[in-house]
Amino acid sequence: MTLVSSGLIAIGGTGATYLNRSVNLELSLAYNANSNLNQTNFRSLAGVASGTISLSDFYGKSAATNTQIQPKYLGGRGASCVSVCETEDTTIVYTPGTYANFLTQTNLYANAAGTANAANGWYSNGTSCRQWNGSSWTSALSNC
Numbered sequence: 001m002t003l004v005s006s007g008l009i010a011i012g013g014t015g016a017t018y019l020n021r022s023v024n025l026e027l028s029l030a031y032n033a034n035s036n037l038n039q040t041n042f043r044s045l046a047g048v049a050s051g052t053i054s055l056s057d058f059y060g061k062s063a064a065t066n067t068q069i070q071p072k073y074l075g076g077r078g079a080s081c082v083s084v085c086e087t088e089d090t091t092i093v094y095t096p097g098t099y100a101n102f103l104t105q106t107n108l109y110a111n112a113a114g115t116a117n118a119a120n121g122w123y124s125n126g127t128s129c130r131q132w133n134g135s136s137w138t139s140a141l142s143n144c
Contacts, residue, residue: 002062009055011035011042023055026063068094068112071102071123081129084122085144093118103130103141 003009004020012024012031020026024033027041035042037053046057073084073091094109095102102108103125108118120134124144131139 002060002064003058005060009058011037011055023058026058026061028063064096068092071125073119073121073123081122081124081131081139081142081144084124084129085126087124091119093123103128103137106136108132 002020003023003026007021009021009023012022012029012033012035022031023042023045024031024035027045029035037043037046037055043049043053045061045063046053047061048057071091071093073087073093093102094112094114095105096107096114103123107114108123110116110118117135118132120132122129122131124130127144128141129144130137130141
């Protein structure tokens with residue numbers, strides 16, 4: 001989940017139980033947990049290591065992490081599902097899911113922060129494969 005980019009946002013408590021408006025909930029805490037902005041986990045989420053911190057520092061922030069995976073990968077023209085299933089590669093990509101289900105996730109990233117998309121090409125988990133165009137999947141999930 002990502003916190004809203006504008007409007008009401010709160011640490012928690014009454015009125016802040018909405019999933020995308022409570023910093024406590026974003027950090028997987030109870031909505032009414034006794035929390036404050038100077039806690040390490042709050043500062044980490046806000047990206048404010050020291051100094052003044054305010055609720056506006058949390059707009060658009062997400063505590064979600066992407067999982068590093070090392071799929072079978074084959075980029076470039078002429079690549080195919082069959083060829084990628086038989087390829088050993090050291091490509092590292094990141095996904096909101098797991099290695100087992102990364103081919104069904106909406107996003108595939110080149111970095112853990114999720115700010116750069118993975119390179120285009122065919123990707124496989126060893127049993128299935130799919131083509132990625134650098135921003136979205138362009139083929140249906142196929143068996144190897």
